[in-house]
Amino acid sequence: MMAGMRTYAQNCGVARALDLLGERWTLLIVRELARGPKRFRDLTASLEGIGTNLLAARLRSLQEAGVITAEKLPPPAGVPGYALTDTGRALTPLLEDLALWGLEIPWPGAQQARSRAAWAAMTMRANMERSERPPPDGVYEFDVGGEQFWLRVSSGASQLLDGPAPIEPDARVSGDGAAFLRLAQGGRIPPRGALKVEGDRERLRTLMRTFRFPATSPGQGNP
């Protein structure tokens, strides 16, 4: 938090969190880094409209807050980049709560909005994490709409990262980005041929079944 920065000055966890995360773009930067380290230009590409000065300022405050670190990306890249700290990774459930809430809201702007398969994949993982039935262990690779990411499920816990899977996946999904989007974000079965599945087809089907039914948040009642 920089000197002279705006603060709510309230000793409340919500206000304190928002002092660090509440400004424009900040949580979207965390969202992007949640799928693994990124470099500056990756972020400007994903966050269309941010302006490089603002991105630089946000990255600086997030570092000061201990949410991200600036460091060289792992080999073979070896170039400078940004990654979440443990504190930053602790925001994942929060991002997922936000995502599931946001998708329930009627939304007039759907037409002009940009879509990304990786964002839909985050929804998919969020639903999976909140599912009643445990997802099947395995490594699943996706190559849809020109984006590549992979999901690892291991005894209930899961991990979603950008890029190709570092080991041979148990199943691989590739094909049309829009079809994947409707599947991952809305649970709608894609038309035959839109997505190609290689490998353990049955395990992938079981995986998909775990997130078809989003968990409903209990919430709190006001009488």
Place this chain on the structure above:
Amino acid sequence: MMAGMRTYAQNCGVARALDLLGERWTLLIVRELARGPKRFRDLTASLEGIGTNLLAARLRSLQEAGVITAEKLPPPAGVPGYALTDTGRALTPLLEDLALWGLEIPWPGAQQARSRAAWAAMTMRANMERSERPPPDGVYEFDVGGEQFWLRVSSGASQLLDGPAPIEPDARVSGDGAAFLRLAQGGRIPPRGALKVEGDRERLRTLMRTFRFPATSPGQGNP
């Protein structure tokens, strides 16, 4: 969402949620309403520094988004006020995630910050909801630091609302606001005499034991 309003234009739940909730003060308004309906001046009092024009604008957008409604408060008040809708109430887990995350972050601004017992009570409920052991059913009333609120626990679910309990509570806590704050936000046992307990002392003790507190709570201690 008003015409001409700023939007991320990203088809992602996080971005869509932030289009509605991401502006300054918005989530703090939801936080205040999470403890029951409030009138305009209650909100200006809790959200010191907001400015009446901005509060009015936020209340308008939240209504358009279907997060809150403007309606007469329940009798005997009967005056106009604002309350969360079901959609708004669904944000409670999110606020709690934010609060618990925010309290873990080192915080330089503790000295100048305002404190409220009701905010600490929300932390208390958040910890309770995430506890391994079920909290004991009952109605608990608090009258600390000049604020009054009550907690109802019923078969695992709980509800925290401002004002006096509508029925005779099973236990009642009253006394020093700062002592309650340290207890509810950090799990620190208050000095003898700082808080008075009436009614079912044992049940209240069991309730307190269900809280799951962080090993170390940095940035606490607001005198």
Place this chain on the structure above:
DNA sequence: CGGAATCCTCTTCGATACTG
């Protein structure tokens, strides 16, 4: 008197141009 709209100043944002 409570609830909100108006005005004015200051800060932040967004887009582009520019530099190490």
Place this chain on the structure above:
DNA sequence: CAGTATCGAAGAGGATTCCG
């Protein structure tokens, strides 16, 4: 490629005024 510098536009903060 990774940022910094710049500047018009939009948003926030605070006081005041209007309306019932």
